[in-house]
Amino acid sequence: MRISLFRFSLAPYRAELLTAIERVLASGRYVLGPEVEAFEREFAQAVGARHCVGVANGTEALMLALRALGVGPEDEVIVPSFTFYATAEAVAAIGARPVFCDVDPQTFCVTPETVKPRLGLRTRAIVAVHLFGYPAPIEELRAFGLPIVEDAAQAAGAARGGRRAGALGDIAAFSFFPSKNLPCLGDGGAVTSDDPVLAERVRLLRHHGSRDKETFEAIGLNSRLDALQAAVLRVLLPHLEEWTQRRRAAADHYRRAQLERWLALPVEPPDGRHVYHLFVTRHRHRESLARALSERGIEARSYYARPIHCQPAMRSFAPTYALPGTEEVAATNLALPIGPDLTANEVAEVVDAIAAAFSDAPSRPSVR
Ligand SMILES: Cc1ncc(COP(=O)(O)O)c(C=O)c1O
Structure with a gap:
């Protein structure tokens, strides 16, 4: 990658x-x-x-x-x-x-x-x-x-x-x-x-x-x-403070590229600071998008696709009620590259690859 x-x-x-x-x-x-x-x-x-x-x-x-x-x-x-x-x-x-x-799908x-x-x-x-x-x-x-x-x-x-x-x-x-x-x-x-x-x-x-x-x-x-x-x-x-600022700057580059044209982006807290351990977007056809990014040498992956209440070891604690927010984010989340070392040029490359994946949508119908 x-x-x-x-x-x-x-x-x-x-x-x-x-x-x-x-x-x-x-x-x-x-x-x-x-x-x-x-x-x-x-x-x-x-x-x-x-x-x-x-x-x-x-x-x-x-x-x-x-x-x-x-x-x-x-x-x-x-x-x-x-x-x-x-x-x-x-x-x-x-x-x-x-x-x-359950969780709020906007904030996870x-x-x-x-x-x-x-x-x-x-x-x-x-x-x-x-x-x-x-x-x-x-x-x-x-x-x-x-x-x-x-x-x-x-x-x-x-x-x-x-x-x-x-x-x-x-x-x-x-x-x-x-x-x-x-x-x-x-x-x-x-x-x-x-x-x-x-x-x-x-x-x-x-x-x-x-x-x-x-x-x-x-x-x-x-x-x-x-x-x-x-x-x-x-x-x-x-060095934590400087790394945090670099993570936030990388997140800002993603935002300025208006990725929300295609993906649901992570939200900022009303009175606080997100530190972007991961930059997690949402899209209902995330697998096709991850594949398209991988073809361009860009790693993207989903997290916790099988939420804990569905894990075999938690069978005796399995709820009888539904967790719709959890199911939604488990099925749609896709983390894009992030970290203190992610440069503006690399963000531009990721954005370009995402734009290309969506503009190729007729040949990749599942992305849209
Ligand atoms: C949300 C969360 N809780 C708990 C842990 C457990 O931490 P550790 O791996 O150090 O035991 C982790 C990390 O792995 C985590 O991401």
């Missing part, structure tokens, strides 16, 4: 990364320790949350956030079905029941209207996903009076109402998987919260439920952030 879906390379940061890795090697501290503590302080500040706890990955960040809130067996947690599988898996993995809600996110019909006597929390980098309307969900967990795995740097993703709900989970907006060089994650009690609980649970390795107060996990990943994250975090 000449233009890949993720246009993001860490090559320019190689020297800085090697220096940080050498520092960890010299220190002999590989799990938690001063690098992790320094990253936790720096990331909390970047997010605007009082506390950050570094953990092993985004999935366990969600599990630990839910456990810290006291969610457990018999409890129901409202989650969207249109998201990465781990959002609902984390709920089931701690013995609770995921209750699937939950709204008060999609959450409300799923509330019940056993509802203990709502997980709102900032999907593809769009900040979900957390403030509006507060009216339900339930704890809100942000799944901010795809949304480092996003904001709404003057606050950053990770500081909008009661507690938030981040992933630093290498494809994310803030990546590390393997698996990594974090939990952020303003609440010292919740943060302390996550700190305890990420380390086998122990403060001192002598006394074990709770059944926890081994879910610690490695010092190497924390050192890498400390090098990359200062």
